[in-house]
Amino acid sequence: MLKKLALLATGALLAAGAQAQTKWDLPSAYPPSNFHVENLNQFIKDVGSLSNGKLAITLHNNASLYKAPEIKRAVQGNQAQIGEILLTNFANEAPVYALDGLPFLATGYEASFKLYQAQKPFLEKKLESQGMMLLYAVAWPPQGIFANKDLKTVADMKGLKWRAYSPVTARIAELVGAQPVTVQQAELAQAMATGVIDSYMSSASTGYDTKTYEYIKKFYDTQAWLPKNAIIVNKRAFDALDKPTQQALLKAGAQAEERGWKLSEEKNKWYQQELTKNGMAIVPPSDELKAGLQKVGQQMIAEWVKSAGADGQAMIDAYKK
Numbered sequence: 001m002l003k004k005l006a007l008l009a010t011g012a013l014l015a016a017g018a019q020a021q022t023k024w025d026l027p028s029a030y031p032p033s034n035f036h037v038e039n040l041n042q043f044i045k046d047v048g049s050l051s052n053g054k055l056a057i058t059l060h061n062n063a064s065l066y067k068a069p070e071i072k073r074a075v076q077g078n079q080a081q082i083g084e085i086l087l088t089n090f091a092n093e094a095p096v097y098a099l100d101g102l103p104f105l106a107t108g109y110e111a112s113f114k115l116y117q118a119q120k121p122f123l124e125k126k127l128e129s130q131g132m133m134l135l136y137a138v139a140w141p142p143q144g145i146f147a148n149k150d151l152k153t154v155a156d157m158k159g160l161k162w163r164a165y166s167p168v169t170a171r172i173a174e175l176v177g178a179q180p181v182t183v184q185q186a187e188l189a190q191a192m193a194t195g196v197i198d199s200y201m202s203s204a205s206t207g208y209d210t211k212t213y214e215y216i217k218k219f220y221d222t223q224a225w226l227p228k229n230a231i232i233v234n235k236r237a238f239d240a241l242d243k244p245t246q247q248a249l250l251k252a253g254a255q256a257e258e259r260g261w262k263l264s265e266e267k268n269k270w271y272q273q274e275l276t277k278n279g280m281a282i283v284p285p286s287d288e289l290k291a292g293l294q295k296v297g298q299q300m301i302a303e304w305v306k307s308a309g310a311d312g313q314a315m316i317d318a319y320k321k
Contacts, residue, residue: 095308103297138260154292163200
């Protein structure tokens with residue numbers, strides 16, 4: 001009888017141990033070489049360590065589990081408990097997602113982080129209304145234009161076959177007379193190789209990751225905006241964790257945010273050096289091109305404030321304080 005009780009007790013302990021570890025999936029749209037993914041790998045290690053192995057997160061990079069536009073819905077529906085999204089991809093859902101994609105509103109890292117602080121409460125509120133929570137966000141390097149064509153003024157952008165990966169980049173195409181073509185990052189190299197696109201606006205990071213230098217030879221360093229990737233969590237999945245594990249996740253997220261912003265700035269210089277090594281010219285935009293793009297930015301900011309209403313004005317006011 002004692003032996004039987006001991007076996008039952010051992011079985012109960014083993015079952016408890018098996019139940020102690022929670023497993024989450026984290027889809028990302030970017031390749032292993034991308035600095036956001038490097039940061040995610042460290043974040044996952046930190047979660048495992050800080051939670052004493054109670055929360056194990058599996059990363060699915062390069063759109064291997066869900067494509068970029070599908071990730072938010074997957075997290076919302078708890079098919080993936082945590083995921084990485086580009087906020088501007090969801091600009092059509094709500095104006096708050098478009099804010100950091102507005103050209104020439106915040107053009108450097110310091111300004112971009114200040115804009116994030118103004119945006120954050122409204123972003124958290126919106127995600128909460130959709131059953132999710134914001135864990136952290138990290139900016140991409142400043143956005144420039146990849147094109148083979150000489151771009152001296154905005155008029156030179158007319159007719160470009162322009163990769164549009166978000167409503168914001170599609171709107172830029174409309175305003176400058178380019179032809180927007182929807183292409184996500186995982187399909188970007190193929191789109192350039194087959195002539196589907198001949199230009200796009202993104203960071204030096206994307207240019208390096210996708211070997212854009214094999215197809216396009218100029219990067220106009222316009223530093224137009226710094227869009228952010230956000231790590232979002234399904235709220236029910238978070239609430240199901242015990243308090244120490246929740247705290248471990250929040251702490252690892254805070255560390256990842258601080259590390260990610262520094263990494264973005266450091267890697268921006270490195271990415272540009274690598275593009276140059278591979279035969280791409282880093283071109284400072286002419287005064288005429290800058291002026292034309294700033295005019296486009298002013299129109300888009302005005303349109304955004306109108307659509308965003310009181311909340312939008314509150315975000316702009318908080319940023320400009």
